[in-house]
Amino acid sequence: MADEKEIETTGHQWDDEEGYPLKEYNNPLPKWWLYSYYATIVYAVIYWILYPAWPIPGGEYTKGVLGWSQHKQLEEEMAASQAAKKPFNDKISALTTSEITQDSQLLQYAVSAGKAIFGDNCAPCHGGGGVGAKAGGFPALVDDDWLYGGTLEQISETIHMGRAGQMPPHLDSAEGSFTAAQVNDLTQYTLSLSGRSTDAGAAGRGDALYRGDAGCNNCHGDEGKGSLLGSAGGEKLDTSIGAPNLTDAIWLYGGDEATVKTSIAKGRKGNMPAWEKDSEGNNRKLSELDIKLLSIYVHTLGGGK
Numbered sequence: 001m002a003d004e005k006e007i008e009t010t011g012h013q014w015d016d017e018e019g020y021p022l023k024e025y026n027n028p029l030p031k032w033w034l035y036s037y038y039a040t041i042v043y044a045v046i047y048w049i050l051y052p053a054w055p056i057p058g059g060e061y062t063k064g065v066l067g068w069s070q071h072k073q074l075e076e077e078m079a080a081s082q083a084a085k086k087p088f089n090d091k092i093s094a095l096t097t098s099e100i101t102q103d104s105q106l107l108q109y110a111v112s113a114g115k116a117i118f119g120d121n122c123a124p125c126h127g128g129g130g131v132g133a134k135a136g137g138f139p140a141l142v143d144d145d146w147l148y149g150g151t152l153e154q155i156s157e158t159i160h161m162g163r164a165g166q167m168p169p170h171l172d173s174a175e176g177s178f179t180a181a182q183v184n185d186l187t188q189y190t191l192s193l194s195g196r197s198t199d200a201g202a203a204g205r206g207d208a209l210y211r212g213d214a215g216c217n218n219c220h221g222d223e224g225k226g227s228l229l230g231s232a233g234g235e236k237l238d239t240s241i242g243a244p245n246l247t248d249a250i251w252l253y254g255g256d257e258a259t260v261k262t263s264i265a266k267g268r269k270g271n272m273p274a275w276e277k278d279s280e281g282n283n284r285k286l287s288e289l290d291i292k293l294l295s296i297y298v299h300t301l302g303g304g305k
């Protein structure tokens with residue numbers, strides 16, 4: 001207790017009964033702490049002067065002498081990004097899709113712009129990156145297997161007008177005119193087109209129905225290669241039918257026996273909306289430029305043939 005006198009106290013003191021007083025020391029703050037503390041005050045005052053800071057009566061606030069605001073910054077950034085895109089968009093608007101793909105710089109721009117538009121408008125059905133979804137009959141766009149064609153013109157037409165694939169129901173209880181046994185035969189024949197039939201007798205009867213009473217070949221072609229590649233009775237099929245190729249491993253709804261049977265029995269109705277105009281023929285949902293960018297993007301996804 002010898003050096004007690006040298007210690008500065010606040011003068012506060014609590015006496016306890018034993019006679020040992022409890023004192024409050026007044027130790028100076030460390031210098032580094034004190035200076036940093038003053039620095040933060042100076043910083044705050046400068047900040048209040050330069051930037052928007054304090055609310056003032058009337059719903060207003062101090063604006064700061066720099067005139068900076070988050071809204072202004074966003075507007076400037078958006079304007080700068082629009083200005084950077086303009087020369088590309090102008091060129092793209094003036095060229096055809098195939099001309100655009102000849103120019104590697106424009107192609108690169110179109111693919112990345114198209115990708116963003118795809119994410120906003122198309123991914124909800126076709127999946128991120130166009131991987132498709134069998135549960136909804138949403139075709140994958142990443143393979144080179146097409147219902148309506150994978151050229152730039154065909155893809156552009158699909159996006160402009162929309163598509164509605166109609167697979168009629170065949171089972172008599174589902175508005176069709178074939179018995180359950182016949183639907184089973186047709187299913188076995190369909191499986192045989194990709195080498196997976198387990199009942200040769202049924203597949204043979206299904207074959208006869210396919211190009212006979214059921215007339216499946218009028219849409220899926222004589223060899224089951226779909227309306228795009230197939231032909232019926234030697235004539236080329238209308239490519240706008242959208243009947244899928246039944247001979248490959250790519251399926252719109254699913255290639256397992258039960259799903260194939262459901263497709264044949266109950267029919268299917270795919271609906272790709274039109275993006276150019278609504279049903280009244282107005283209100284473009286996507287601009288001509290957007291559709292161009294998208295067509296190019298989707299074309300590159302499918303291998304760009």
Ligand code: HEC
Nearest residue numbers: 121122125138146147148149158163164165242270271272
């Ligand atoms: C509401 C869901 C939906 C949306 C949104 C949608 N699609 Fe589709 N799309 C479909 C369906 C379903 C089909 C298959 C149509 C059929 O079965 O006849 C399809 C088919 C297509 C095809 C044809 C594929 C082929 O194999 O020929 C292309 C290309 C396509 N869509 C691109 C797009 C693009 C690009 C967008 C965005 C602008 C888009 N789709 C938005 C549902 C959708």
Ligand code: HEC
Nearest residue numbers: 165166167214216219242243251252253254263268269270
């Ligand atoms: C009027 C034309 C038409 C006829 C006739 C027709 N189909 Fe289809 N079929 C289609 C279309 C279009 C689709 C695709 C439906 C869609 O886009 O939603 C389809 C889809 C299918 C599917 C689903 C394929 C998949 O990838 O998931 C199978 C299986 C099928 N058809 C088999 C047959 C069989 C078997 C017959 C004869 C009993 C037949 N179709 C008759 C047009 C037809």
